[in-house]
Amino acid sequence: MIEVKNLVKDYYGNVAVDGLSFTVEEGEIVGFLGPNGAGKSTTMNIITGYLSATEGQVIVNGYDVFEDPEKAKKSIGYLPEQPPLYPDMKVREYLMFVADLKKVKKRERASMIKSIMELTKITDVSEKLIKFLSKGYKQRVGLAAAIVGYPEILILDEPTVGLDPKQIIEIRELIKSLSKKHTILLSSHIMQEIDAVCDKIIIINKGKLIAYDTPANIARVMENSxxxxxxxxxxxxxxxxxxxxxxxxxxxxxxxxxxxxxxxxxxxxxxxxxxxxxxxxxxxxxxxxxxxxxxxxxxxxxxxxxxxxxxxxxxx
Amino acid sequence: MGAIYKKELKSYFTSMIGCVFIAIMLVIISLYFFVVNLLNQVADFSTALNAITFVIVLLIPIITMRIVAEENRQKTDQLLLTSPVSVTKIVLGKYLALLTMYGIVMLILCTYPLIMSRYGAAELAKSYSSILGFFLMGGAYISIGLFISSLTESQVIAAVVSFIVMIFTYLMASLAQLLPSDNISTWIMMGGLVVIIALIAHVMLRNFIITGSIFVIGEAAFAIIYFVKPSLYDGLIVNILSWFSVVSRFGTFSLGIMDISALVYYVSVIFVFVFLTIMKIKKKRWS
Structure with missing residues (x-):
């Protein structure tokens, strides 16, 4: 569960997030929608503890991100806009490093990574250097890294950006299948994607919450729909x-x-x-x-x- | 911490930088060892080490330049900083990996005095204390390089700035001798220092009251010292500047003296710069 309360992020007078509050319940897939520069990535960076907030509170799985960061971070898997990959590592080596970083127990690591690689369909590139992978594979390796340790909450920043249509559908299916076990917050500026995958939609613009409801309800709200x-x-x-x-x-x-x-x-x-x-x-x-x-x-x-x-x- | 330590150490050997660093370092030191100790038959390894302190200044930036800058550029810092590991542990892991790289060279150097002892009575105690001093000095320079690397996203900038800073501290002892040491010029220079500090504070805080009071109090304090007890200014600039001379502390080790003040000096330099690196990375969250 993610609770965001009255979040404000002020970059020296440039307000990126302006009094944002919302709650993501357990087991939901929530889509985070907004035009470029609406504050999606900033909000996600704050939830995951990468950035601090000027004001407000974020509670992840019962832990305050600012006061108890290590426990809060342990329950989050994060795929940033640009997947954080080391180009000189092999895929399996990279995932092993991430597992070590996320304090996965040593004897569970190999089997966990094996099943995650199968889930994200990267088993066939597991011994390749990351720098030689295509954009789609890199994205999937990034997603695999987010899933490592099976955190309760997944935060995915534009998970399908730069992929071809077939890969987009694959990733969407993957996200849907993940939602059985994880709470997911994913951002996008592509509407169909959110429409296809999410239970609820958060629409933000200029750092402010505009709407937060199910896709059908949002449609009903519109007059003469x-x-x-x-x-x-x-x-x-x-x-x-x-x-x-x-x-x-x-x-x-x-x-x-x-x-x-x-x-x-x-x-x-x-x-x-x-x-x-x-x-x-x-x-x-x-x-x-x-x-x-x-x-x-x-x-x-x-x-x-x-x-x-x-x-x-x-x-x- | 362990994860980052292992990853960094591994990356030095998969990307060749580590091997190149160790190789060049060993080639230069061995050459001096060969010429000074073996050809000229000086039974003291510290003589050779003393002559090649410049190697550190040249080579440490090679291993420190990428250590944080590369994470910033690749945005992999997002992975590290959103993982359940504290910034302190991340920085310590990185620092220890660098120290290990350097330590490998030092371990190999430990065999050199033994080589000498085959041919006669080598001064083992003096040799080993100078290796310890060399290790500590390198540790201090590595912490400086680590900090400079955390300031930028570019490896090249990190390398060049580290190199300049290290050259500066290397030459500091001799530069300091060139400056005037009479009381009035010391006063002027300290006054100038206050102006610089006040300007930096102003750029950072943008608050006229605080920076103004720093300026007034600082200038007044130095003026009072000048008129009340000018003897405090005797050689002050030289003393302050030579405090920054990381290399000069090495001298006492090479005499075979286990100098506590030099030990404390190196350890505190390491502590300060590792701490500054942690602060720099933490501060990034707030910008």
Whole structure:
């Protein structure tokens, strides 16, 4: 469990984290989302004890990071933005060093590292020098180092940055499988990633907490969250007449294009209503064949942009 | 501490730096040993060691330059500082690894007096005490190199700065003799020192009241000393500067004297610079 209370980090007048408070419960995967320079890495560096805070308190697994750092650090596995690798070490040698550093018992080390290498799929490069590895493998070695010692909490700073799509999916799967045993806080500025993996999302901008909820709840919070896009053959008048008395439509928007003889319809629905069946029946009755119909759920991406933008405006 | 100690020691031998350091050191010392002790038949190893104190100044930066700077550059300090090991243990592990590297050379040197004793009556006590002195002097220089390495991310800068600082302490004894030692110039120089200290304090604290009072109190104190008891200024600058001369303390060891003050001097230099390194790394968290 991670408890962050009223965290402030002030770099000589440049406030990177501004009164941030949140709690990550045991067994959760929480995504830490924010534009570049929002204070994600700084917050993570403070939680892991790499940086100090100007104000506030961080409690990891019941230990205060500032007052009891060694015990708190023992329960954290950290993958920083740039994996902290020694280029002149071999992969297995590096992981053995990390295990020694994290005070893993000597007789458990070899077997633990073997299973971690299998988990992160780096067994086949275990005797290679780290400097000869590709970016994807380096990232995985960094992740393996974070898992060494099986700490209760994993903090991963942009774990998939710089990877190819296949590797991204692999790492995501890996993170999901890790979440059974670990509490995970991971940061990203890629929304789909957080959406795909996390139970909860923390959105921060300019060091301030903007939202902290489940992805679905954040989407629900947004007004007019669901839209229906339909393309039909038929003039604006016929379409409007057909759809005028359908229940559950909050807002109807029709644009007719002369060139194609088709109308683009955008429907905003009332909450909890699905009007697709009704709408298509009415349109069929009015002899307007439907070319295309799709339900558009507002993505986390749009919410994120909207939230961070409105936040910017308030500042001004 | 053990993990870092082992890792550092291992890295010296996998990256060749360690072997090169030991090899060059042994080649130079052996050459002097051969010429001074074997060819010219001086039965005292300290004569050879005394002539090659410069080797330390040249070679210690080779092993100390990367010790912390490289961690800073590779960002591996993030791994070390977020692991459940205290900064003190990290720095001590690194320092002991460096000392071990240097100690290996010293151990090999311990066989040299035995070689001499095959050919006649070698002055073993004098030779071994000078090896001990050489070891302590190296230990002090290593701690200085360690501290300088922690100040930067660049190995090259660490090496060059260490080299300059070490050359400076090496030449300090002779430089100090060149400075005037009369009372009035000592007063002026001490006054200048106060100005420098006040300026440094001002850059760090940005507080006019504190730096102003440092300046006024300092200047007043030195003025009072000058008028009340000018004899305190006799040779003060020379004494202060030669305090920084790490090499000159080695002289007493090479005479075969186990000088407690020199021992304390080296140990306190080591303590101060290891402590400063720990503070420097801890301070990074606050910036």
């Amino acid at each position: 669901r839209e229906l896009h339909i393309t039909v053959c038929g003039s604006e008048m016929t379409v409007r007449r057909a759809l005028d008395y359908v229940d559950g439509i909050k807002k109807l928007d029709v644009r007719y294009s002369d060139a194609t003889g088709m109308s683009d319809i955008t429907i905003k629905m009332n909450e909890g209503c699905d009007v697709r069946k009704n709408v298509s029946e009415k349109l069929m009755d009015a002899k307007c064949p439907i070319i295309e119909m799709k339900l558009h759920e507002v993505s986390i991406e749009e919410i994120f942009l909207k939230l961070t933008n409105s936040n910017n405006k308030e500042d001004k």
